[in-house]
Amino acid sequence: MxxxxxxxxxxxxxxxxxxxxxxxxxxxxxxxxxxxxxxxxxxxxxxxxxxxxxxxxxxxxxxxxxxxxxxxxxxxxxxxxxxxxxxxxxxxxxxxxxxxxxxxxxxxxxxxxxxxxxxxxxxxxxxxxTPTTELVVVGDSPVAGSLTRLADELALDVTRVVADAADAGDVPDGTDVVDTVDPDGIAAAVGPSPLVVVASMGKYDARGIAAGVAADAPYVGLIASDARAEEEVARAADLLDSDPESVRAAVTNPAGVNIEARTPAELAAGLLAEVVDVRAGVSGGAAVGSAADGAETTDDETADSDADAAADDGDDAGGSEPAVDPVCGMTVDPDDAAASVEHGGRTYHFCCHGCADSFESEPSAYVEEVNA
Structure with a gap:
């Protein structure tokens, strides 16, 4: 100068x-x-x-x-x-x-x-x-695995969220693995304004939704039936102590472009198409169509099991005696349960965090209250 x-x-x-x-x-x-x-x-x-x-x-x-x-x-x-x-x-x-x-x-x-x-x-x-977009994939399902692998081909920083690091399986080099399903922990581990796809198939979907909302994600896509989506949104709202309608407005369900997908890889392809669209600012996260309709039945069918009978086996289980998840009716090893909840002087064990969250939200729906 x-x-x-x-x-x-x-x-x-x-x-x-x-x-x-x-x-x-x-x-x-x-x-x-x-x-x-x-x-x-x-x-x-x-x-x-x-x-x-x-x-x-x-x-x-x-x-x-x-x-x-x-x-x-x-x-x-x-x-x-x-x-x-x-x-x-x-x-x-x-x-x-x-x-x-x-x-x-x-x-x-x-x-x-x-x-x-x-x-x-x-x-x-x-x-x-422009910083590289971060894609957060929540879940250990086959769809989550396929999405993680396919996203590696694009300019995306991929973070996989699972309850246990071993559940992530083989992931591409450069993929971050977050082994916590605590919403605050997930939000703290990911970058600002990530794109989030929740595909745990009911295991901890509510927690993934809550984490996406807490991280100010511009897109939170959920793989779920309409009925289960409403349940997961309500649970996420409870976790956030927030209005369910505001949480529902942040969630895209069914997520993904409707390409008549049938396999996990095809579902992941439809999801990735929507993620690319959202990243480009074309659709702003609006769902283009359903790639998930009819894609899952096992979790909904399991939820229809006899919860009252399961509650009878909800007492404290010592040693390796099996317990029964009072929400879905699955047999659970107490030593390897995904979550356990104390209620009414008893310990209830659950197959996944989603069942535990549902139980904590309304325990009277699953067990008879014991009068003191």
């Missing part, structure tokens, strides 16, 4: 700026937070302007400019506005700023008038930097 260059009549030293090291640090912070931004770099100058080729700045998604590309508020406002538009369009652009825009106007360049008092010329390249 030369000493005779000024910006809008003000000496260079009077205008706040951050150096290249600060710009790099800011970029790292934005990437860590998963926030998009635009990198602005001076690629051509004609004096008098208060910047050199190579000077750079960062434009955040809200249009704030940090760094130095020269010019006073007139030029800086153009760079900030164009930077924000580059972020929104996710497309780079070359901007020229000159007293007479026609002198720099050419194909591939957007020309703007230099309204500052100086008569210099600036050309600035704006490059949007």
């Amino acid at each position: 030369t000493t005779d260059d000024t910006a809008d009549g003000e000496p260079n030293g009077d205008r706040s700026r951050i150096d290249d090291g600060d710009v790099s640090t800011l970029e790292e912070e934005l990437r860590a937070r998963g926030e998009p931004y635009a990198r602005a770099t001076v690629v051509r100058r004609e004096p008098p302007v208060s910047s050199n080729v190579g000077d750079r700045a960062v434009v955040t998604a809200d249009g704030e400019l940090h760094g130095w590309v020269g010019g006073a508020a007139c030029a800086q406002s153009i760079v900030a506005t164009q930077g924000r538009e580059a972020i929104e369009a996710d497309a780079p652009r070359l901007v020229g700023i000159a007293p007479d825009p026609e002198t720099v106007d050419r194909p591939g360049l957007d020309a703007f008038p230099m309204t500052c008092h100086s008569d210099g010329v600036l050309e600035i390249f704006l490059e949007p930097v």
Whole structure:
């Protein structure tokens, strides 16, 4: 920068700026937070302007400019506005700023008038930097496994959520595995605004939904029948201590594009198509069609089992004596139960967290209350 260059009549030293090291640090912070931004770099100058080729700045998604590309508020406002538009369009652009825009106007360049008092010329390249979208797949079902493998082919950071790391099976290199089904734990482990697909087939769907809502996910897709979806949403609302309608509004069910899928891999393909659509901002998460209708029957059929008879076996089970899940009627090894709940002086053991959550929400629906 030369000493005779000024910006809008003000000496260079009077205008706040951050150096290249600060710009790099800011970029790292934005990437860590998963926030998009635009990198602005001076690629051509004609004096008098208060910047050199190579000077750079960062434009955040809200249009704030940090760094130095020269010019006073007139030029800086153009760079900030164009930077924000580059972020929104996710497309780079070359901007020229000159007293007479026609002198720099050419194909591939957007020309703007230099309204500052100086008569210099600036050309600035704006490059949007969009963080990789994180896809969170909740569940250990075959559909979840297929979706994890298929998503590895796309520009997605994939996180698999299971109750136990061993349940994830073989996952592609680079896939993160989160082995907790605590909603707060899941939300804390994933990045900001992930895309979430819940496919545990009733084991801990409510917890996956709650985690997606807690993480401000723009898309929470659920693989479930309509009846079970309503139950899972209600349980998720209880976990969040939130209004069920607000939770329901955040959930897409049935999730996935309707491609008449029959196999887990085909279901996953329909889900991935919708994820790609949502990521591109085309559908905003609206369900295009059902890829899950008729895809599951076993969990609904199990739920119709005789829960009252199962409750008779809900007493404390010592040693390896089997217990019966009072919600679904499955036989459970107390030493290997997915969850256990104390109620009315008894310990009830459950095959999955979904059954435990349902029981805790309304225990009287599954066992006779014991009067003290």
